[in-house]
Amino acid sequence: MGLDHIISSNSSYKRLWRLAQPYLRTRENQVHTRISAALALSLIEQEGGEQQIVIPAIILHDVGWKCVPEDVQLKAFGPNASAPDLNRTHEVEGVKIARDLLKQVSYDRSICCEILAIIDGHDSRSEALSLNDALVKDADKLWRYTPEGLAIDINRFGETFEEGLARLEDHLGSWFLTASGRNMAAELLHQRRRDNR
Numbered sequence: 001m002g003l004d005h006i007i008s009s010n011s012s013y014k015r016l017w018r019l020a021q022p023y024l025r026t027r028e029n030q031v032h033t034r035i036s037a038a039l040a041l042s043l044i045e046q047e048g049g050e051q052q053i054v055i056p057a058i059i060l061h062d063v064g065w066k067c068v069p070e071d072v073q074l075k076a077f078g079p080n081a082s083a084p085d086l087n088r089t090h091e092v093e094g095v096k097i098a099r100d101l102l103k104q105v106s107y108d109r110s111i112c113c114e115i116l117a118i119i120d121g122h123d124s125r126s127e128a129l130s131l132n133d134a135l136v137k138d139a140d141k142l143w144r145y146t147p148e149g150l151a152i153d154i155n156r157f158g159e160t161f162e163e164g165l166a167r168l169e170d171h172l173g174s175w176f177l178t179a180s181g182r183n184m185a186a187e188l189l190h191q192r193r194r195d196n197r
Contacts, residue, residue, distance in 0.1 A: 003034060003037045003038040003041060006037075006041060006051075006055065010055075012056075012105050012106075012107055013055055013056070013059065015104070015105045016056055016059050016060065016101060016102070016105055016107075017059055019101045019104060019105070020033070020059055020060055020063055020101060022066070023063035023064075023065075023066040023097055024062065024063065024066075025066070026065050026066055026070055026073070027062070027065050027070070027073055028152050029062045029065060031148055031152070032062065032143055032149070032152075033058065033059060033061075033062060035143045035146055035148060035149065036058050036061075036139045036140050036142070036143045037055060037058045037059060037139070039138075039139040039142045039143060039146075039184070040054050040055065040058045040135055040136065040139035041055070042180075042184070043135045043138055043139055043142075043178065043180055043181060043184070044135060046180035047131065047134075047135060047178050047179075047180050048131060049131045049132050049135045050111075050132055052108070052111060053111050053114050053115055053118070053132045054132050054135050054136055054139075056098075056102065056107065056115050057115045057118040057119060057122075057132070057136045058136050058139055058140070060094065060097070060098040060101060060102075060115070060119060061094065061118070061119050061122050061136060061140060062090065062094065063094050063097045063098060063101070064089070064090035064091060064092065064093035064094025064095070064096075064097060064119075065090045065094075066093075066097070067089065067090065067093035067097075068086050068089055068090050068093075072086060073086070074156060074157075076089075076090070077123070078153070078156070078157050079157055079159075079167060080157070084124075087123055087124065088123075088124050090123075091119065091120055091121065091122065091123060091124060092120070094119050094120075095116050095119050095120045098115065098116060098119050099112070099116055102115065102116075114129075114130070114132065117129060117133075118130075118132060118133045118136050121133075122136055122137055122140060123140075128177050131178075134177040134178050134181075135178065135181075137177055138175075138176050138177055138178050138180075138181030138184075139181075141171075141175045141176065141181075141185070142176075142181060142184055142185055142188065144168060145168055145184075145185050145188035145189055145192065146188060147192070147195065150164050150165075150168070150192055153167075161196055162196070165189070165192060165193060165196065168185075168189055168192070169189065172185055172186060172189065
């Protein structure tokens with residue numbers, strides 16, 4: 001089941017997706033979020049987890065980047081990051097924005113706290129609070145291994161294709177919290193290597 005089908009078949013997801021769009025118009029986050037959400041669905045199918053928590057969390061996880069000026073965003077993440085506090089800023093601001101958007105769609109209050117906790121540490125916290133958190137973290141990083149993610153990252157980091165592949169290879173063993181996430185990343189990396197032949 002694809003992301004478009006999930007979003008169109010669930011009125012809350014559809015409204016969240018629409019409300020999130022203005023906040024995702026930075027840092028290629030519209031592309032990133034769409035792909036990461038599709039990857040999250042695949043991880044849910046393989047690992048379990050709760051779709052009603054994972055999908056809203058992945059839709060909203062990067063809305064806080066809109067509060068970080070674009071001219072300093074590259075200092076917050078990537079191989080040359082020099083201001084990790086800015087990365088933390090996007091999580092803190094993202095929680096505030098996500099809380100408001102979840103209220104606007106009258107999302108189930110009993111699970112909003114877990115969604116917001118996931119957003120609050122999706123980059124800065126290395127351990128997972130739950131399986132749902134692990135799935136969001138893995139989907140967020142898996143996107144880097146897709147053709148779109150790799151192309152965007154090597155462009156913004158000023159890397160060659162080979163340097164981008166080496167960076168992904170270096171993190172293959174440390175970025176992923178689930179077996180499915182690691183396996184998917186390894187397969188996607190294998191595909192990117194084939195793309196380079």
